[in-house]
Amino acid sequence: MRLDIISIFPEYFSPLDVSLIGKARERGTLDVRLHQLRDWARDVHKTVDDTPYGGGPGMVMKPEIWGAAIDEVTEGGTPRMIVPTPSGRPFAQGLAQELAQEPWLLFCCGRYEGIDSRVMDEYGTRMRVDEVSIGDYVLAGGEVAVLVMVEAIGRLLPGVLGNAHSAVDDSFAPGAMQNLLEGPVYTKPPVWRGREVPEVLLSGHHGKVARWRRDEALRRTMKNRPDLVEALDASALDKRDREL
Numbered sequence: 001m002r003l004d005i006i007s008i009f010p011e012y013f014s015p016l017d018v019s020l021i022g023k024a025r026e027r028g029t030l031d032v033r034l035h036q037l038r039d040w041a042r043d044v045h046k047t048v049d050d051t052p053y054g055g056g057p058g059m060v061m062k063p064e065i066w067g068a069a070i071d072e073v074t075e076g077g078t079p080r081m082i083v084p085t086p087s088g089r090p091f092a093q094g095l096a097q098e099l100a101q102e103p104w105l106l107f108c109c110g111r112y113e114g115i116d117s118r119v120m121d122e123y124g125t126r127m128r129v130d131e132v133s134i135g136d137y138v139l140a141g142g143e144v145a146v147l148v149m150v151e152a153i154g155r156l157l158p159g160v161l162g163n164a165h166s167a168v169d170d171s172f173a174p175g176a177m178q179n180l181l182e183g184p185v186y187t188k189p190p191v192w193r194g195r196e197v198p199e200v201l202l203s204g205h206h207g208k209v210a211r212w213r214r215d216e217a218l219r220r221t222m223k224n225r226p227d228l229v230e231a232l233d234a235s236a237l238d239k240r241d242r243e244l
């Protein structure tokens with residue numbers, strides 16, 4: 001997968017040099033290309049923003065600069081364009097899985113009050129453009145959102161997680177635990193500061209362990225995300241689950 005990221009703060013993406021994503025880049029599974037938007041600004045001050053039409057606070061990112069950058073970065077190809085914005089469609093595991101199937105993604109990181117809307121209109125005639133939000137809070141720009149999305153997408157690519165863990169076990173992956181939050185996890189020592197690991201986990205009884213983990217996942221989901229429990233298909237919950 002090729003990932004192009006256009007930003008006025010490409011330094012934000014140094015975390016993509018390390019850990020899972022960094023190794024995927026070394027192996028060639030991920031081809032991440034960073035671009036400094038100001039390189040396409042023609043004035044001496046490398047200006048990328050201007051005052052908003054209609055008035056109001058802040059500044060808006062200029063369409064000409066974005067157009068010159070996107071034209072050059074996408075020359076000869078048609079990536080799927082992702083624009084982080086607080087007003088976008090929610091980014092969740094399903095969208096991560098969908099985007100992990102794409103051969104080429106272009107992330108456009110806005111700053112200030114955002115990117116002139118004509119940019120998304122223009123490129124929406126040539127490629128799929130998704131305006132996406134990573135949550136109901138306001139950031140100062142799109143870079144952190146792209147870091148979140150790249151990690152969520154990158155870990156789903158073949159070979160990135162390795163054999164020790166599979167995305168199949170993810171909280172929101174299809175299957176018996178779909179849409180349930182992760183339950184509690186434990187490792188050695190069996191007793192720490194007088195606190196014991198739940199006995200079932202030491203039993204070696206895989207069926208009981210699986211049941212306990214599902215019960216705990218359901219309990220945590222009911223406590224922290226009752227909305228997810230309501231969305232669970234009724235048939236997916238047997239009578240005992242309902243009584244938890």
Ligand SMILES: N#Cc1c(-c2ccc3cc[nH]c3c2)n[nH]c1N
Nearest residue numbers: 084085110134135139141142145
């Ligand atoms: N995704 C996302 C965002 C943002 C965001 C994205 C881009 C810009 C550009 C200027 N300000 C921004 C905020 N805030 N909160 C989210 N969930």
